[in-house]
Amino acid sequence: MPQPSASDRRQSVRTGVVWDGVRRLLDGDGTAAPAAEQARIVDVGGGTGGFAVPLAELGHTVQVIDPSPDALASLDRRARERGVADRVTGQQGDLSDLPTLAAEVDLVLCHGVLEMVDDPAASLAAIAGVLRPGGHLSLLVAQRHAAVVARAMAGHFQAARELLDGDPAAGSGASRGGRRFTHDELGDLLGDAGLQASSVQAVRVFADLVPGSLLDLEPGATAALVELERAVATRPEYLPLATQLHVIAGR
Ligand SMILES: C[S@@+](CC[C@H](N)C(=O)[O-])C[C@H]1O[C@@H](n2cnc3c(N)ncnc32)[C@H](O)[C@@H]1O
Numbered sequence: 001m002p003q004p005s006a007s008d009r010r011q012s013v014r015t016g017v018v019w020d021g022v023r024r025l026l027d028g029d030g031t032a033a034p035a036a037e038q039a040r041i042v043d044v045g046g047g048t049g050g051f052a053v054p055l056a057e058l059g060h061t062v063q064v065i066d067p068s069p070d071a072l073a074s075l076d077r078r079a080r081e082r083g084v085a086d087r088v089t090g091q092q093g094d095l096s097d098l099p100t101l102a103a104e105v106d107l108v109l110c111h112g113v114l115e116m117v118d119d120p121a122a123s124l125a126a127i128a129g130v131l132r133p134g135g136h137l138s139l140l141v142a143q144r145h146a147a148v149v150a151r152a153m154a155g156h157f158q159a160a161r162e163l164l165d166g167d168p169a170a171g172s173g174a175s176r177g178g179r180r181f182t183h184d185e186l187g188d189l190l191g192d193a194g195l196q197a198s199s200v201q202a203v204r205v206f207a208d209l210v211p212g213s214l215l216d217l218e219p220g221a222t223a224a225l226v227e228l229e230r231a232v233a234t235r236p237e238y239l240p241l242a243t244q245l246h247v248i249a250g251r
Contacts, residue, residue, distance in 0.1 A: 009215055009222040013207045015050070016226045017233045018111070018246050021201055022051070022138050025107070025248055026060070039106040042130065044095050045113030049075035049088065052109075056084035065093045065101055098126045105130055111140035115178030124193035131251045137195060139247045140203065144180035145240040150208070183239050186247060195249040201233040202242035 004012070026039060039060045043052045046064035048071050056062050056079065064075055072090040079088040093101050095110070095117050108127050117123045127137055144163060151160035163180070181189075183200065190197055206228060215222045232238040239245065 006212070006216050010207075010212060011050075013215070013222060013225050013229065014204060017201050017203050017229050018138075018140055020230065020233070021199060021246050021248055022055075022109070025136055025138065026055075026058070040104075041107045041109065042098070042102045042105050043109040043111075044098060044127070045110065045116075046075070047071040049078045049090075051111065052088055053078050053082050053084060056087040057082060059087075061087050063089045063091060063102060063105075065091050065095070065098065067092060067094050095123045096126060099129055102130045104132045105135060106132060107136050107138060109138045111138070112142075114139065114141050115180065120179065120181075121189055121192055124189055124195065128193045128195050128251055133251060135251050136198075137247075137249045137251075139186075139190075139249060140244055141186065141247075142178060142180040143202075143240070143242050143245045144182050146204075146208075146243045147180050149241075150243075181245070183245060186245060190247070190249050195251055197247045197249045199234070199248045200239065201246040202235070202238040203229075203233065203246050204243035205229060205232050205238050205241050208243050 037059065041052075041055055041060050041062045043049075043055075043062055043064045045066055046052045046062075047066055047068070049064060052062040052064045052075065064072070066072055066075075069092060072092060075088065075090045076085070079085045079090075091101060095113060096119075108131060110123075110127060114120050114123060124137075131137065148160045148163050151157075151163060187197060206225065210225060215225065
């Protein structure tokens with residue numbers, strides 16, 4: 001069996017915990033959702049299909065909405081190569097177009113997108129509006145406190161200080177690096193959109209701090225790191241240390 005590449009190994013560390021959350025939801029763990037054998041899923045900002053294509057391989061129908069024609073071309077190629085082109089649709093569009101592009105879906109994935117939109121509150125309301133009653137949102141966003149630490153560790157102390165009490169991009173649209181959210185801010189935004197979080201996970205607590213060379217050279221290090229990330233993902237004390245927060249929210 002071919003060994004995974006270094007980039008595949010790093011990707012597994014970055015997305016392992018998020019996949020766990022999405023799989024638990026779709027498998028129906030008794031707390032988040034009834035099992036959906038063939039769910040109707042929208043992956044908004046789904047890009048090249050890193051989630052959409054594997055979800056289609058599990059039998060689900062996935063509509064990817066993304067403004068980037070290049071990303072959609074890669075998505076199309078990937079879906080054809082993996083034999084799931086009949087279950088994956090790519091559509092050029094923006095999160096704000098969602099109400100005209102989709103309706104009554106079981107699950108919306110919004111991973112790494114809320115950071116970039118002009119109006120996060122309106123975006124979450126648009127997502128809530130296309131979910132069927134009982135449907136769910138899988139939301140992955142950058143978490144602010146980890147970004148403060150990362151700036152300080154890189155010697156950018158002023159930038160760390162500016163980010164400490166609030167995101168300078170928050171009021172005026174997303175900055176180049178995008179917005180970052182705290183757990184509390186996210187709870188308020190979701191509540192205002194009529195969505196309620198059923199689970200919150202800390203994502204990439206250690207992954208961005210571990211040198212890539214360690215994972216490349218040390219046998220078994222990647223698997224051990226993925227296990228460690230899993231072990232802390234649901235511990236609330238690790239949420240402010242996580243690069244990202246993964247929330248499953250229901251309507
Ligand atoms: C950081 S990537 C995340 C890709 C994918 N969701 C993932 O987790 O791997 C952000 C994606 O959002 C898309 N995007 C940017 N602004 C958007 C918007 N306003 N509405 C929808 N998608 C957007 C980009 O084209 C890009 O594919």
